[in-house]
Amino acid sequence: MLRPDLAAIAEMIEPNTRVLDVGCGDGALLEHLKQTRGVDGRGIELSQQNVNQCVARGLPVLQGDADTDLADYPSQAFDVAILSQTIQATRAPAKVLENLLRIGRHTIVSFPNFGHWRVRLSLLAKGRMPRTHALDYAWYDTPNIHLCTIRDFMQMATQAGATIEKALALGANGTKLIQADAFGPNLMAEGAIFLMNRRGGGAWGPIAGRAGSS
Amino acid sequence: MAQTANPTFLRPVSEPEADPGKAITFSAPLALDCGRTLSPFTIAYMTYGTLNAARSNAILICHALTGDQFAASRHPLTGKPGWWDIMVGPGKPIDTNRFFVICTNVIGGCMGSTGPASINPATGKSYGLDFPVVTIRDMVRAQAALIDALGIEKLLSVTGGSMGGMQVLQWAASYPERVANAMPIATAARHSAQNIAFHEVGRQAIMADPDWKGGAYDAAQPGKGLAVARMAAHITYLSEAALQRKFGRELQDRDQISFGFGQDFQVESYLHHQGMTFVDRFDANSYLYITRAMDYFDLAGDYGGVLADAFRNTKARFCLISFTSDWLFPTPENKRIAHALNATAANVSFVEIESDKGHDAFLLDEPEMLGTVRGFMNAAATASGIR
Numbered sequence: 001m002l003r004p005d006l007a008a009i010a011e012m013i014e015p016n017t018r019v020l021d022v023g024c025g026d027g028a029l030l031e032h033l034k035q036t037r038g039v040d041g042r043g044i045e046l047s048q049q050n051v052n053q054c055v056a057r058g059l060p061v062l063q064g065d066a067d068t069d070l071a072d073y074p075s076q077a078f079d080v081a082i083l084s085q086t087i088q089a090t091r092a093p094a095k096v097l098e099n100l101l102r103i104g105r106h107t108i109v110s111f112p113n114f115g116h117w118r119v120r121l122s123l124l125a126k127g128r129m130p131r132t133h134a135l136d137y138a139w140y141d142t143p144n145i146h147l148c149t150i151r152d153f154m155q156m157a158t159q160a161g162a163t164i165e166k167a168l169a170l171g172a173n174g175t176k177l178i179q180a181d182a183f184g185p186n187l188m189a190e191g192a193i194f195l196m197n198r199r200g201g202g203a204w205g206p207i208a209g210r211a212g213s214s
Numbered sequence: 215m216a217q218t219a220n221p222t223f224l225r226p227v228s229e230p231e232a233d234p235g236k237a238i239t240f241s242a243p244l245a246l247d248c249g250r251t252l253s254p255f256t257i258a259y260m261t262y263g264t265l266n267a268a269r270s271n272a273i274l275i276c277h278a279l280t281g282d283q284f285a286a287s288r289h290p291l292t293g294k295p296g297w298w299d300i301m302v303g304p305g306k307p308i309d310t311n312r313f314f315v316i317c318t319n320v321i322g323g324c325m326g327s328t329g330p331a332s333i334n335p336a337t338g339k340s341y342g343l344d345f346p347v348v349t350i351r352d353m354v355r356a357q358a359a360l361i362d363a364l365g366i367e368k369l370l371s372v373t374g375g376s377m378g379g380m381q382v383l384q385w386a387a388s389y390p391e392r393v394a395n396a397m398p399i400a401t402a403a404r405h406s407a408q409n410i411a412f413h414e415v416g417r418q419a420i421m422a423d424p425d426w427k428g429g430a431y432d433a434a435q436p437g438k439g440l441a442v443a444r445m446a447a448h449i450t451y452l453s454e455a456a457l458q459r460k461f462g463r464e465l466q467d468r469d470q471i472s473f474g475f476g477q478d479f480q481v482e483s484y485l486h487h488q489g490m491t492f493v494d495r496f497d498a499n500s501y502l503y504i505t506r507a508m509d510y511f512d513l514a515g516d517y518g519g520v521l522a523d524a525f526r527n528t529k530a531r532f533c534l535i536s537f538t539s540d541w542l543f544p545t546p547e548n549k550r551i552a553h554a555l556n557a558t559a560a561n562v563s564f565v566e567i568e569s570d571k572g573h574d575a576f577l578l579d580e581p582e583m584l585g586t587v588r589g590f591m592n593a594a595a596t597a598s599g600i601r
Contacts, residue, residue: 018559048565052582055533055563056589058596062552062564072553 002032005110005191008168008175009084012108012195013037017079020044020103022066022096023086027054034059042078044069067091070099078103084110085191087153088144097160101198106165110193113170115149115186134190150178150186153194162196216240216363221258221319221326224497225291232288235260237326240359244321250346254335257360258326259283259318262302263310265366271600272366273308273591274357275317276374276381279447279504280496282325285317286310291495300579307588312595313370320381321356322348322504324497330429331497343429348503350377350511354384361392371594373397373587375576376543377504380511383524383551387513390527395594397587399535400576402547403521403554404512409542412450413505416443420498429499440498441489448488453539453572457481514554521554531597532562533590535576535583542573563590 002010006029013019015037021030024043027050033039043061045051054061062069066083067090081104083096088111090096100107112134113119122130129139137144148156150169157164167178169189178185178192185192221237236259243253260283265272275285275298286302288295302308302315319327322345330345337344361369372385372393379401386396405413423439425431449457461481465471468478477483517523532555536548545566555562567582569575576583595601 042561048568048582051563051565052586052589055565055586056592058589058593060531060561060563062556062562063566064549064564072556074557074559077559 002028004174005170005193006032006084008170008193009082009108009110010036012166012193013039013080015039018042018077020073020078020081022070022081022083022100024050024054024059024061026050027057027059027061029082029084030054030059030061031057066096070096070103073099073103075102076105078105080104080106080108082108084108085112087111088147090146093146093148094156094160097156097162101160101162101196105197105199107162107196107198108193109153109196110170110191111148111153112144112191113150113186113189114147115151116190117187118190120187150189150192153192157194157196161198163198163200164194164196166195168193216359221256223291223326224324224331225495227290229288229290229293232284232290232293233260234290235283235326238360238363240363242359244352244356244359246346246352246355247349248346252321252328252346255321255328255356256326256332257318257321257328257356258323259316259360260285260287261317262286262315263313265314265364266600269366270368270370270598271312271595272314272316272361272364272369273371273373274361274369274385275302275308275315276353276357276372276378276385277317277320278374278376278378279508280444280492280501281378282323283317283319284325286315289495292491297577300577301584301587307584308373308591312600313591316360316364318357318360320353320377320504320507322353322500322507324500327356329497330499330503340430340432342431342499345499345503347506347510349507350380350384351388351516353507354381354388357381357385358389358392368392368394370598370600371395371397371591373399375399376401376573377508379543380508380513383513384511386528386530386532387516387524390525390529393528393530394598395533395590396528396530397533397535397590398548398551399583400537400540400543400548400573401551402511402543403514403524403551405508405510406547409450410509412447413509415446417502417505419443419446420502423498426498429502431498435493435498437493437498440493440496440501441486443501444492444496445485445489448485450542451572451574453541453570455539455570456572459570460484521550522557525555525558525560528558528560530560531590531594532560533586534562534564535586536564536566537569537571537573537575537580537583538566539570540573540575 030041170191243251379398382398419442420439423436426436514521
């Protein structure tokens, strides 16, 4: 079974396209895309064990790092560049997003939402760095060094010149479409998936200038 | 026209039971990068497994500097197991129950393929330094002639480590339509200044040996020089950590240092042994020629300095492997190849394997490497419809 957030990403991908999965793990998404959509997929993955598993599955995967290795990819070489549940662990998220938007005609980024009410409540009530089901690390040993909220991410995407085509809220009960002008998801969603591009097509709605406070 | 016979070796066969393989002699001249031609020329080779009816299951294995065609079977001169016995054989990662494996001795070598010790038809004597300087591309051209003669249009895979990896890269560049899957291991697309420097030390050791005689030695080859060359080179194949772990400062057959220049230390004794056994199976002039071929290798140089252009026409799936402690062909050199392949949007995998065994790790029992190769070859077979 594909993880629900990966299944939601897979739904966004057209058949027979070229896809780069950055932080592809054991290749579950790439394998699924290859089998069900005839996708020509490539991956980048940090862990040697995971890369070996991918190679053994016949998936082309490079051992590498989103922070350092994306710069070597040619522009617009892929139909879709995916970064799932990884951006919060990169050293320079803005630069990584910039590269993804350059490499892919479309870019999909998913991440845990630090604006979720459980996170907020945990900090408010306990006065300690929040630990939740989705982000279960002590502050001193977490790989998640650049956590953000949905609104934070949208701001960074705007600054990178991205047009948001579609956004999904991730929760225990599956995914839900995020409306362009909705405030709720930043409080209620455990995570989010954004489909973007930098060519200006298929705009999902204005994302700049919102003054919501949720 | 080509004729197949038993190979001729420079040294006597010590293992009459071992399969000597075959040698194929081509009368058509081999055009070389230096502008000269080699005619006739002979390629000595071994095969393992069976070529299927569709001729689609052939894997070419390319050997390193001092390797030979005996990748997976007992060596007829030394009696030792094949140099890649751990990798190639029935049920092994390169499974000879499924694949037809070919391994050739490179041109310029000394195990039956035409090299500086072969007879020059113009003089009736060994070529010596009259042998033309060959390149990695020449080695690959000669291999392609053999693959043609075997009636194989497309290789399921070409693989090899070190200089073998250079040949793999050259195959992908020179014959992009003939390679379905390429696996270069612990290699580089160009020989580095440091590596050229080490090779020059080895060559000078050979040429400084009075027995070398300007390359025109007969039976007694410059063994001392060749042994020193091997000793120096062998250090580069290991890592500091591996040497320390294996030998440390342990003394050899003595309780205290001798205040002399004998082999006080175990590491000295080990190197001497490496040098001596090497002389028994290798030819000094071949060592000069093959190290030169590696020095001259600069794949990007043939393509206007743009490595990616070397791979422009390739449709092959690539899998690159490097080792953390390899300082002869370090990870960045291997990654440079991956980046060039990425730039052409080629299908490429890259794995860096944690090992303290240095460059030689590719010849050793490294489970992660074996697993990667097995996975890649299985996927290659599946993609090509081979059971």
